Amino acid sequence: MTSQPSPQLWIYDTTLRDGAQREGLSLSLEDKLRIARQLDQLGVPFIEGGWPGANPKDVQFFWQIKEAPLAQAEVVAFCFTRRPGRTAATDPMLQPLLAAGTHWVTIVGKSWDLHVTEGLKTTLAENLAMIQDTIAYLRSQERRVIYDAEHWFDGYKHNPDYAIETLETAIAAGAEWLVLCDTNGGTLPHEISQIVREVKQRLRERRVAQNADFHAPLPPLGIHTHNDTEMAVANAIAAVMEGAQMVQGTINGYGERCGNANLCSLIPNLQLKLGYSCLPPEKLTTLTQLSRYVSEVVNLAPDDHAPYVGLSAFAHKGGLHVSAVERNPITYEHIQPELVGNNRRIVISDQAGLSNILAKARSLGIELDPQDPTYRQILQHLKNLEHEGYQFEAAEASFELLMREALGQRQPPFELKSWQVHYHMMPDTDPSQSLSLATVKLAVDGQDILEAAEGNGPVSALDTALRKALVNFYPEIESFYLTDYKVRILDGGSGTSAKTRVLIESSNGYQRWTTVGVSTNILQASYQAVVEGLEYGLLLQHQAKVPLTTST
Ligand SMILES: CC(=O)SCCNC(=O)CCNC(=O)[C@H](O)C(C)(C)COP(=O)(O)OP(=O)(O)OC[C@H]1O[C@@H](n2cnc3c(N)ncnc32)[C@H](O)[C@@H]1OP(=O)(O)O
Numbered sequence: 215m216t217s218q219p220s221p222q223l224w225i226y227d228t229t230l231r232d233g234a235q236r237e238g239l240s241l242s243l244e245d246k247l248r249i250a251r252q253l254d255q256l257g258v259p260f261i262e263g264g265w266p267g268a269n270p271k272d273v274q275f276f277w278q279i280k281e282a283p284l285a286q287a288e289v290v291a292f293c294f295t296r297r298p299g300r301t302a303a304t305d306p307m308l309q310p311l312l313a314a315g316t317h318w319v320t321i322v323g324k325s326w327d328l329h330v331t332e333g334l335k336t337t338l339a340e341n342l343a344m345i346q347d348t349i350a351y352l353r354s355q356e357r358r359v360i361y362d363a364e365h366w367f368d369g370y371k372h373n374p375d376y377a378i379e380t381l382e383t384a385i386a387a388g389a390e391w392l393v394l395c396d397t398n399g400g401t402l403p404h405e406i407s408q409i410v411r412e413v414k415q416r417l418r419e420r421r422v423a424q425n426a427d428f429h430a431p432l433p434p435l436g437i438h439t440h441n442d443t444e445m446a447v448a449n450a451i452a453a454v455m456e457g458a459q460m461v462q463g464t465i466n467g468y469g470e471r472c473g474n475a476n477l478c479s480l481i482p483n484l485q486l487k488l489g490y491s492c493l494p495p496e497k498l499t500t501l502t503q504l505s506r507y508v509s510e511v512v513n514l515a516p517d518d519h520a521p522y523v524g525l526s527a528f529a530h531k532g533g534l535h536v537s538a539v540e541r542n543p544i545t546y547e548h549i550q551p552e553l554v555g556n557n558r559r560i561v562i563s564d565q566a567g568l569s570n571i572l573a574k575a576r577s578l579g580i581e582l583d584p585q586d587p588t589y590r591q592i593l594q595h596l597k598n599l600e601h602e603g604y605q606f607e608a609a610e611a612s613f614e615l616l617m618r619e620a621l622g623q624r625q626p627p628f629e630l631k632s633w634q635v636h637y638h639m640m641p642d643t644d645p646s647q648s649l650s651l652a653t654v655k656l657a658v659d660g661q662d663i664l665e666a667a668e669g670n671g672p673v674s675a676l677d678t679a680l681r682k683a684l685v686n687f688y689p690e691i692e693s694f695y696l697t698d699y700k701v702r703i704l705d706g707g708s709g710t711s712a713k714t715r716v717l718i719e720s721s722n723g724y725q726r727w728t729t730v731g732v733s734t735n736i737l738q739a740s741y742q743a744v745v746e747g748l749e750y751g752l753l754l755q756h757q758a759k760v761p762l763t764t765s766t
């Protein structure tokens with residue numbers, strides 16, 4: 215039996231145009247070029263680069279792409295129809311569009327009569343003329359045209375005959391794709407299905423009415439959805455199930471208001487669940503990397519809980535889940551994480567069972583004997599510490615140290631004898647000018663060291679004093695730095711004597727690790743997290759990471 219080839223869908227990415235309409239997201243020219251090249255590598259066939267003429271950056275983007283073309287993707291330039299009362303050939307917006315020099319252009323036009331009369335302040339007939347004139351002019355200039363029917367679904371609900379007429383006009387003028395847009399994002403999947411079905415039927419019926427062949431091909435339909443009802447992905451899928459062949463969306467769902475259809479969810483849904491061909495399968499495995507790359511470039515924290523590509527998308531925390539996943543991953547995973555370039559993670563917390571400990575140990579390179587009572591003891595110790603306020607799911611470095619200690623394989627690089635911090639604040643002075651002084655007394659290999667350092671806060675003074683004391687013994691400490699410092703009050707009801715949790719993220723420039731400290735004294739909690747951060751960094755750096763072994 216021969217298998218059917220997967221039906222092809224055309225992915226149209228609009229991260230660089232509609233994605234950039236998200237509040238709080240701003241792309242430089244360099245950012246746009248970098249993202250375009252990554253999308254090209256991913257195998258996305260259409261990349262909407264921007265609106266040439268709307269701003270200088272978008273004009274430059276297309277120049278740069280002309281200088282150094284992409285490997286495979288079509289870069290598309292976006293624009294609206296000519297304005298009322300002009301001709302396309304003389305409309306100032308269409309000249310920069312042509313100057314962008316792309317093969318494909320996308321023209322957005324009005325479908326909703328209300329928008330024509332209220333938004334454009336023109337007549338329904340003039341709107342049809344704007345669509346016709348603009349597309350025909352661009353065709354005469356040898357451009358291929360994708361027609362974005364703005365507010366399609368709202369327009370169709372209010373005045374279906376007029377909405378259909380706008381599409382007929384776009385077809386007659388030479389549009390090669392008709393993209394139905396849920397611009398306000400308020401449509402639900404069942405409405406999308408019904409309207410797309412009706413549109414196909416009505417376009418065919420009009421052909422018959424015009425004595426044309428009912429079966430003669432119509433331009434294929436596309437879908438462009440917004441997420442105002444959290445339905446953008448579902449709505450795009452509903453349209454595809456009714457025959458839409460182009461799917462517009464953005465990486466990580468960035469976009470105006472609540473965003474656009476998230477391609478990082480949509481593509482795997484279409485390809486892995488519904489059997490459509492969107493990207494080469496080997497490219498799909500780079501989707502997670504691309505999602506994180508784009509969030510890095512746009513400087514927005516990645517959504518850890520994003521389906522498919524989020525850090526937690528395949529993270530297992532509950533002991534029962536981990537136990538089952540260890541036996542067979544499909545028990546709690548809907549796909550293999552590797553298919554989208556993600557990976558399984560086991561989270562350590564008070565929700566853990568022995569399976570979490572064993573799995574975490576394995577990820578550290580140790581095969582444990584499940585019968586060894588030490589692991590039950592580690593689990594109990596972990597649960598007791600979490601009860602006191604520790605949080606190990608965010609501090610895996612501290613958990614590894616805890617596990618090494620329980621296995622008798624922790625070798626602290628120094629012994630603390632004592633430490634003190636003084637905070638010096640003069641009345642009426644700028645707090646940023648105040649100074650803290652820390653002194654630490656340590657022993658390394660039996661040698662006592664006394665060191666002091668100043669800092670603009672007590673934690674920074676303590677951190678600096680520790681480093682000064684240790685740097686002669688461990689010069690690599692100079693490459694360590696703190697990348698994040700988070701404080702959480704655990705029992706606010708206790709006022710100033712509340713218990714505090716401090717999480718510290720450290721880095722050596724190419725690895726990051728997080729440690730935790732808990733105390734009623736914020737300095738003690740910070741000290742604990744700082745010291746474990748230094749110890750873990752040394753463990754990594756020295757490769758003194760002696761493989762752990764079972765103690766039995
Ligand atoms: C659904 C979408 O996401 S569409 C894309 C929306 N994206 C953006 O708007 C971002 C880029 N936009 C811009 O930089 C600017 O808005 C520009 C350069 C396009 C236009 O700027 P301006 O000329 O100052 O106009 P403004 O932003 O106030 O928009 C209103 C004008 O657009 C016209 N207009 C709106 N939609 C259309 C359309 N589909 N076809 C033709 N003209 C339109 C209005 O009639 C109005 O024209 P008027 O000022 O002559 O009455």
Ligand SMILES: CC(=O)C(=O)O
Pocket residue numbers: 232322362363364365395396397398438440
């Ligand atoms: C074209 C577009 O971005 C929209 O209608 O939402």
